[in-house]
Amino acid sequence: MAEVAEKKEKQKEPLFSKKNKGLMTDPLFDNNPITIQVLGICSALAITAQLKASIVMALAVMFVLAMGNVVISLMRNIIPSKIRIIVQLVIVAALVIIVDLVLKAYAYELSKQLSVFVGLIITNCIIMGRFEAFALGNGPWKSFLDGIGNAAGYGLILIIVGFFRELLGSGTLLGFKVLGDPIEKTGLYALGYENNGFMLLAPMALITVGIIIWIQRSRNQSLIES
Amino acid sequence: MSLKDKLHNLKEQYKGKKMAPAFNAIHTFLYLPNETTHSGSHVRGADDLKRTMNMVIMAMVPCLIWGMFNAGYQHYSAIAGGTPEFVSFFDHLRYFFTLDNLLIGAMKVLPLVIVSYLVGLGIEFLFAVIKKHEVEEGYLVTGMLVPLIVPVDTPLWMLTIAVAFGVVIGKEVFGGTGMNILNPALTIRAFLFFAYPTWMSGDKVWVHDAVNRSGADAISGETMLGMLAQKKELAYGIDEAFFGFIPGSVGETSTLLIILGAAILIFTKIASWRIILSGIVGASVMGLIFNGVIAQGWITEGSKFYALMNLPFWQHLVIGGFAFGITFMATDPVSGAQTTKGKWWYGFLIGFFAVMIRVFNPAYPEGIMLAILLMNVFAPSIDHYVVQGNVNKRLKRLKVKTA
Numbered sequence: 120m121a122e123v124a125e126k127k128e129k130q131k132e133p134l135f136s137k138k139n140k141g142l143m144t145d146p147l148f149d150n151n152p153i154t155i156q157v158l159g160i161c162s163a164l165a166i167t168a169q170l171k172a173s174i175v176m177a178l179a180v181m182f183v184l185a186m187g188n189v190v191i192s193l194m195r196n197i198i199p200s201k202i203r204i205i206v207q208l209v210i211v212a213a214l215v216i217i218v219d220l221v222l223k224a225y226a227y228e229l230s231k232q233l234s235v236f237v238g239l240i241i242t243n244c245i246i247m248g249r250f251e252a253f254a255l256g257n258g259p260w261k262s263f264l265d266g267i268g269n270a271a272g273y274g275l276i277l278i279i280v281g282f283f284r285e286l287l288g289s290g291t292l293l294g295f296k297v298l299g300d301p302i303e304k305t306g307l308y309a310l311g312y313e314n315n316g317f318m319l320l321a322p323m324a325l326i327t328v329g330i331i332i333w334i335q336r337s338r339n340q341s342l343i344e345s
Numbered sequence: 346m347s348l349k350d351k352l353h354n355l356k357e358q359y360k361g362k363k364m365a366p367a368f369n370a371i372h373t374f375l376y377l378p379n380e381t382t383h384s385g386s387h388v389r390g391a392d393d394l395k396r397t398m399n400m401v402i403m404a405m406v407p408c409l410i411w412g413m414f415n416a417g418y419q420h421y422s423a424i425a426g427g428t429p430e431f432v433s434f435f436d437h438l439r440y441f442f443t444l445d446n447l448l449i450g451a452m453k454v455l456p457l458v459i460v461s462y463l464v465g466l467g468i469e470f471l472f473a474v475i476k477k478h479e480v481e482e483g484y485l486v487t488g489m490l491v492p493l494i495v496p497v498d499t500p501l502w503m504l505t506i507a508v509a510f511g512v513v514i515g516k517e518v519f520g521g522t523g524m525n526i527l528n529p530a531l532t533i534r535a536f537l538f539f540a541y542p543t544w545m546s547g548d549k550v551w552v553h554d555a556v557n558r559s560g561a562d563a564i565s566g567e568t569m570l571g572m573l574a575q576k577k578e579l580a581y582g583i584d585e586a587f588f589g590f591i592p593g594s595v596g597e598t599s600t601l602l603i604i605l606g607a608a609i610l611i612f613t614k615i616a617s618w619r620i621i622l623s624g625i626v627g628a629s630v631m632g633l634i635f636n637g638v639i640a641q642g643w644i645t646e647g648s649k650f651y652a653l654m655n656l657p658f659w660q661h662l663v664i665g666g667f668a669f670g671i672t673f674m675a676t677d678p679v680s681g682a683q684t685t686k687g688k689w690w691y692g693f694l695i696g697f698f699a700v701m702i703r704v705f706n707p708a709y710p711e712g713i714m715l716a717i718l719l720m721n722v723f724a725p726s727i728d729h730y731v732v733q734g735n736v737n738k739r740l741k742r743l744k745v746k747t748a
Contacts, residue, residue, distance in 0.1 A: 311500060317540035326514060333518065 134260070142264040146272035153276040154332045155342065158244040163277055164324040166236050171293050173281030175222070175229055177274025179237060183214040184246050185266035191254035192262035198255075207250045208241065215240045245273055280327045288318030349376050366473040370480030398485045400613050404606035405489050405673065408596035409458070411589055413450025414441055415599075416497045419592050420449050420553040431585050441590065453553050454595055457492035460501050464508040465491075472517050483522030483529075483679075484512065490530035490673060493596025494666065494714075495537060496550040503544065507537045527721045528680045531714055538714070546571070546710060551592035568593050569664040570703065570710040576652045586664045597669035600662075607672040616676035619685065620692035624671040625662060627696025632658025635704055653704045661700050670713035671695065680721040684731040691727055695720045 133139075152158045159180075166172045190210050191198075198206050219237045222230035230237065240246065249269050254262040285291055290298040290307075299306015301314060317323050336342045352372050359365045373395070418441050422428040429440050465484045473480040491508060511533030516525040538545045551568055569586060572579055581591045589599025597603070610616035635654040638644055644654055662668060675681060675695050682691035695716045702712025709715060 311502070313503075313541055313544075315506075315540040316542060317536060320539060329518075 139261060139264055142261060143268035143271070146265075146268040147275060148272075148335070149339065149342065151272040151276065151335075152245045152248075152269050153273055153328065154335055156245075156248070158248055159273055160325075160328070162236055162239065162243060163273075163280060163328060164321045166233055167277055167281040167324050168284050168288060168319050169232075170278065170281040170285045172229065172232055173277040174274075175226070176233065176236070177270065177277050179218045179222070180240055180243065180245070180273055181267060181270035182218060183211060183240055184249060184270040185263055186214050187211055187246060188249060188254040188262035188266035189259045191250050192257060192259040195255050203255070204247075207247060211241050211246055211250075245269055276328065276331060279331060280324055283327055284318045284324060287315045288323075290314050352376065364474060366477065366479050367470045370470065370473065373479075374482075394482050397615055398482045400615055401486045401610065401673070402489050404609040405493060405596065407602040407605055408493055408599065408669070409454070409489070411599045411602050412493060412497075412595035413454045414443075414446045415450070415589060416453050416553055416595065417443070417446025417449030418590065419497075419551070421445065423552050423554075428581070428585075428590065431582060431590065434584075434588050437588070437590060449553060453497050454492060456501055457495065457497075457499065457504060457595070458489070460504050461491040461508055462488040464505050465512050468509060468512045468517070469521075472521065476521075478521070481522035483516070487512075487529045487533075491533050494530065494534050494594050494669070496545060497553050497595055498550050499537070499544060503537060503541055507533045507540070510536050523679055525679055526725075527718055528674050528677050531674055531718050531721075534714055535718060551594075568710065570653075573652045573656060574703075574710045576649070583660050583663060586660075591664075594666060594669075597666040600668045603668045603672050607668075610672065610676070616672065617678075617681070617688050617692075619688040620676050620681060620695075621671055623689045623692030624675055624696040624699075627693035627698075628661055628667060628671075628700045629658050629696070630693075631697045631700035632656070632661045635700070650704055661703070665703070665711050665713065667696075667699055667713050670699070670717055675717050675720075680724065682724040682727045682731075684728050686734075687724070687727040687731040690731075691720055691724055694723075 146152060149155070153160065153163055162176060162180075166176050187207075187210050191207060194206070215238060218240070219230070222233070222237060249265060253265045257265070282292070285293075286297070290296060290301060296306075298312070299308045301308050352375075356365075356369060356372055359368055418428075429437070431437055462484075465488045466480075469480055469484050491504070491511075495504065511529050515527050515529040515532035516522065519525050534545075544550055547567070567575075567577070569579060569581060569591060585591055586598075587600045589601065591598050607616065607621060611618045611621070635656075636658055639651070639655050644651055648654075656664075671692070675692060682688050695713070697716075698719060699712040699716035702709055702715055706712070
């Protein structure tokens with residue numbers, strides 16, 4: 120990283136210049152990978168039934184995307200463009216296997232819960248999209264920031280969806296029974312409240328993402344396509 | 346000055362104000378508006394949207410009243426340990442039309458109606474004010490359909506959430522009345538079904554207060570389809586089912602009164618008789634196929650599909666919500682097919698799939714809801730192919746002439 124910073128200083132551009140900060144903050148809202156570019160929907164629907172899984176998935180994608188972006192960016196001048204997709208896939212696959220093994224070693228239950236979707240990070244369109252659109256044409260530091268930013272934008276939506284799905288679907292947050300115990304009828308359940316089973320099904324995740332898109336576009340009318 | 350004139354004056358005063366659409370909605374609901382159309386065609390039929398909607402509601406009122414009496418009838422029958430023996434329709438009415446039955450019905454069914462209208466119209470008004478368009482009459486029918494297609498013991502807060510979901514996601518996001526892809530009433534029911542399955546199926550919800558009577562002396566309050574799906578002995582005859590002395594969703598039990606409603610709708614040309622007829626044909630065809638499979642001996646008595654497959658095909662039309670769905674919801678002019686030929690296909694496939702879902706998926710004892718929602722989605726495609734078929738036919742004719 121020090122080498123990168125040195126290079127930047129030579130170009131007389133501060134590490135967190137306005138442009139570089141924009142790389143990180145733009146994908147959070149106005150250029151969000153999920154709600155604006157509509158990428159990475161599959162995993163957003165599949166693993167958001169619980170908040171914990173959403174957070175872990177967001178972190179996993181952040182690691183893969185940031186590291187992958189840096190590696191691709193460093194190799195960008197030596198990758199023959201005809202086989203670049205294969206090279207990209209190899210790099211993502213290697214990073215995803217690291218994530219998968221770490222999860223299996225330190226959070227086995229969670230890794231079983233995420234099951235195939237950790238492996239499927241390889242096919243997450245956001246990752247290939249950022250490699251193609253950004254890392255192949257920019258330096259490693261910028262690519263790193265871009266990776267962090269896009270993964271954060273993806274993770275933000277995942278966490279919002281996961282929060283509502285777990286709260287309304289299971290009545291818990293991160294496993295804590297925040298609404299009371301449904302079997303012993305405490306808290307809200309004493310009043311006759313019941314969990315909404317529909318929230319645990321994938322269609323409701325799609326509708327939740329849809330509502331987020333709706334709110335975002337009605338707050339910022341310039342995002343609406345003509 | 347009469348009240349009507351006063352309202353007209355008030356309308357002028359509030360023109361352009363924020364709450365104007367809400368005020369106008371109440372005004373036009375009560376009185377004929379004092380203005381003519383601003384643009385387009387000035388030829389108007391007497392059956393405007395308001396009158397059409399009111400006609401549909403009137404066709405449903407017999408079902409609602411029957412549903413209220415039936416709620417009490419089932420409740421007291423369950424307490425007594427079973428329904429009185431069925432001899433003939435008119436003889437049975439003396440058990441049915443009693444004040445006690447009506448009181449239970451009013452206590453359980455009217456709140457459903459009130460909640461459905463309050464929440465649904467509240468959201469309609471809210472959207473009208475925010476989006477600055479007039480309130481449309483569409484919810485008048487939906488609000489009446491909703492209490493008729495839910496179990497009598499549905500908790501009111503669940504209904505509130507479901508109605509809010511159905512009106513916002515099922516209708517308003519697409520642009521309000523006339524733009525919705527799915528039938529809003531069925532969207533509401535489907536939401537309830539998937540969100541709170543224990544309150545929408547099984548043997549505890551169809552009869553008022555059945556939940557609290559579990560135990561040794563509990564009497565099964567299942568619907569006929571539920572009994573068939575679980576291969577239990579049918580507790581009701583098909584004649585009882587036709588007249589409606591059975592447990593079920595509030596307004597769908599009496600096939601007789603639904604036929605009356607269908608007659609009103611067809612006579613006033615509001616519902617498409619093509620959809621209703623082809624729906625009945627579709628269900629019969631599927632039922633006959635299943636009966637044939639049984640007759641061939643391909644499915645034996647051990648199979649879990651046997652009871653429902655063995656049901657004579659015409660009985661599929663009588664039990665469950667098929668009659669209600671095909672009459673009041675498949676014929677929704679917005680979400681259904683628009684072309685004449687398309688209506689035949691649309692209705693046929695609804696009936697066909699309804700019986701197929703009934704038989705093959707015991708988790709969904711009633712298939713008509715999912716069948717209509719499925720065909721709602723395909724209705725535009727059906728119309729597209731009908732129109733394209735017509736275009737191609739004409740093109741061919743043109744070629745022959747020019748050649």
